[in-house]
Amino acid sequence: MTVLILGRHLLPHAILASEPFAVLMTFVAINTVMYAALSAAKVLPPIHPGEWIRRRGRRAETRSIHPDGPL
Numbered sequence: 001m002t003v004l005i006l007g008r009h010l011l012p013h014a015i016l017a018s019e020p021f022a023v024l025m026t027f028v029a030i031n032t033v034m035y036a037a038l039s040a041a042k043v044l045p046p047i048h049p050g051e052w053i054r055r056r057g058r059r060a061e062t063r064s065i066h067p068d069g070p071l
């Protein structure tokens with residue numbers, strides 16, 4: 001059994017090429033991508049697609065003390 005150190009694989013090739021290890025690597029890869037996506041979604045501002053369709057919450061008239069101001 002050969003174990004290589006200093007920047008090489010610490011496990012033998014038989015373990016790295018096994019089916020359970022491949023399943024574990026797949027799980028870790030999917031988990032990493034999901035964590036990165038959730039982290040990016042947390043940093044970015046919220047998106048409200050419903051506001052694109054309807055302009056709810058917008059007033060038709062200005063309620064400013066300057067009635068000639070922009071709507």
